[in-house]
Amino acid sequence: MLTKAPKGTKDVLPSTSGKWQYIEDVVRDICARYGYREIRTPVFEHTELFLRGVGGTTDIVQKEMYTFEDKGGRSITLRPEGTAGVVRSFVENSLYADAQPTKMYYLSAPVFRYERPQAGRLREHHQFGIEAFGAPGPSIDAEVICVALSLLDTLGIRDLALNINSIGCKQCRPSYNAALKKHLENNQNNMCKSCLERMQTNPLRTLDCKEEKCRRTVESAPVMLKSLCEACAEHFDGLKKHLDTAGIGYKIDPHIVRGLDYYTRTVFEIISTDIGAQGTVCGGGRYDGLVEQLGGPSLPGIGFGLGIERLLLVLESLGLSLPETRLCDVYFCTIGHKAALAGFKAVSQLRQDGIRAECDHMGRSLKAQFKYAAKLGCKYVAVIGEDEMANGMAVLRDMQLSEEKTVPITELNSCIKAGLQ
């Protein structure tokens, strides 16, 4: 074989693309009910968008981006996440001039990060995400979370954990950061090597460390939730009230720290414990300063990204199957050239009428045609042979009931259509 799919990429084969399509159908339906409309933005953007948007200190920007120079000398980057491009488009197209909020979604959007692949982590993966601009209050936070949970619920997934947290705003976070850093500096002996680095670059990240000694150090550290300014505390209370009202269970996890710099106030994750180490199926939060930072007006925003591949892993691990559509409604078994032509004609007509019809392309024996039809899961098999051609009658077999009847060839198609109703 000449070459293989690049490391960290995966083909979606015909045997599984039906699952993707089913999920996409559900997503579109839910988004319509919640008033979110689709936006499609380029797969690549100017690199500076992500430098400014995602943040120069993040791992994503520092070591995971697919960046290259195009033939015009521009620095281009394949999008490493979905939000920055949507915000750019929101600003560029002056969508802020419309009545707010602006509620948009993107679906199965390819996202690229140069990482070592492992279970639930690819170099190209696909996200469903939503973004809501312009609404400052916590009700929209709750609505955004509801969209994600609604999708999971519709797919039959009930037992994933929703964790929420608030990481404050530009008023209260700097002083908290300073306090945390001070605490860490006083406990340097009780921290792992990478946390000693994090302490300098982004102290919040130490909260997320899984090392035992770091966790103990962090336990005694000041807590962001208790250091929130009045406005942030009120916002977080409001979110909890809305979630309670909607009957949504959640856990407050003060250790949630998202890896993108633009988050403010509300952050949340929906996590599975049985798809390997990469258990975050959905992650998001509020980004109140991002629109302005990318050159737009001072408008708040909130959104999430949800990984389709990880969602499929969850479905698989829970043993949940999605409804599958039948590959073929009716198969025409034919014997001989004349009959094959008649079958081809009948199939063509049925297809025009929206019926999934198939006939032989492999020169199979009658028996083999039947086997193949059964494999396709056909409801009906029609048989046309020399006898049928001679007397104008065809055999129509119901494959599930194993019942046959003889009908005039001229009435075959209408008979099939009636049976499929």
Add this chain to the structure above:
RNA sequence: GUGGGUAUAGCUCAGUAGGUUAGAGCGCCAGGUUGUGGCCCUGGAGGCCGUGGGUUCAAAUCCCACUACUCACCCCA
């Protein structure tokens, strides 16, 4: 970027005191007498045993290197 594991048929895997033509199940194809699927039976196709070196009379099997895949760290969806 750092560790661990694995590479044999389309898929899932057997196969070491090194020793004839490398196996199974599933899948695929063809049959089980005249034109009928699922179950069962029979047969067939399909493998430079990841690649390149080395040891040996002899290597899928032992040694080395490389590559790919995979899991985990990190990070994230």
